[in-house]
Amino acid sequence: MTRKLNEQEGAYFKNRKIVPKEYQIGSDAVALVNNIADADTTITLSNVKSLLTGESKGKIKVVFDNANSSTLRFLKEYLAINKIDPSAISALENSEEVLKYVANNKGTIGVVGFNWVLRLKEKDSVLFNKIRTLSVENGQGDKKDGLFYQPSQESIALGTYPFSRPIY
Secondary structure, three states, X not given: OXXXXXXXXXXXXXXXXXXXXXXXXXXXXXXXXXXXXXXXXXXXXXXXXXXHHOOOOOOOEEEEOOOOOHHHHHHHHHOOOOOXXXXXXXXXXXXXXXXXXXXXXXXXXXXXXXXXXXXXXXXXXXXXXXXXXXXXXXXXXOOOOOOEEOOOHHHHHXXXXXXXXXXX
């Protein structure tokens, strides 16, 4: 799970006299990928927010793995977005479908867990060579430096990749 229990979930356990213990067992990141034929290699936090709120409508299609995606929830919380514009995003069946869609469609940004990008690199090098992992601006938080980082074991561990998230 990529978040701690919320109040409602905590209350459910409390009512049953169960005290859950939450421990971080690892880290992951939300990766933004685009088609290798697209010119962009970087993206700012404000651009990501504009895409999700619909302020950049029509320019780029943003694709998630499903309508209740943990990656969408993470970005919404991280960027302090009150309302996502449903017409600005699309949801597919799963992360593998997102990667395939981006590989075959210019002008799209796929949002997946970084583990899926790594899995694709090992599994399907032809498809992997059709996508690019975007470097994201490290523009907020205590490790803020204004530079751009791709998700990697190092950038996740150092906290320089802005879309890093714990796994519980």
